[in-house]
Amino acid sequence: MVNSAVDVTTIERIGHDEAMAITTVEGRRFLEQLRSLDAHDWTRPTACDRWDVRAVAAHVVGSAAGQISPREFLRQVRAGRPVVREIGARYWWDGMNEVQVRERADLTGDELIAEWVGNADRARAARTRLPRPIARLPLLNLPAPVGRQPLAYLFDIGFTRDVWAHRMDIATATGRPMDLDAGHDGRIVADIVAEWAATHREPFVLELTGPAGGTYTASSGGDVVRIDTLDFISILAGRAAGTGVLRNPLPL
Structure with a gap:
């Protein structure tokens, strides 16, 4: 072994250009996963507190909407601040994520899929256009052991890791194999x-x-x-x- x-x-870390290529593939796989779900799958509980499969999808879709527009991203942050205490969370993004879910509470699975189709490529394009001097600004103060990080930590591969991890959550919740390759x-x-x-x-x-x-x-x-x-x-x-x-x- x-x-x-x-x-x-010796592992070369994922840089911006590679991250955007990975994001394209991951966005397509998440879409394929959502399209494979049946009516019962959407209501199955996941490992994410308070969220079923539909809520996980709503978070991922809402996150993409925030990535498209700085104005929308900041709106979600502000709307989420009072929610952090309400749900007993610790971090501002927990409230933001919950807002993404709540604002899509009335959407059907098909409507969430349609929003993902409309958001995914636009979100990737917006992340691609983020100026590198801004991306390098150390504005993220994340929990230990990650700590202080530049915006690129989130906007390059971080958002894509989130989609990937939630694709894992949905696969686990529904008992459907996750599409994986080396x-x-x-x-x-x-x-x-x-x-x-x-x-x-x-x-x-x-x-x-x-x-x-x-x-x-x-x-x-x-x-x-x-x-x-x-x-x-x-x-x-x-x-x-x-x-x-x-x-x-x-x-x-």
């Missing part, structure tokens, strides 16, 4: 592993199983972990508990 492992320090999903996972390893700096050997998996090492010694790729991501994102080196989170 170790001989074929990838040293996490080239697209494996690249997202490798980037997550590289960032996660850099935040805690503990040695490990990590074998992630499944189509998007791989084997990764950090230094020598430490925990040797073999785990399904999606279970690993669920633990990092706080959807499940982890022990040993997996006790270290990485909010997605």
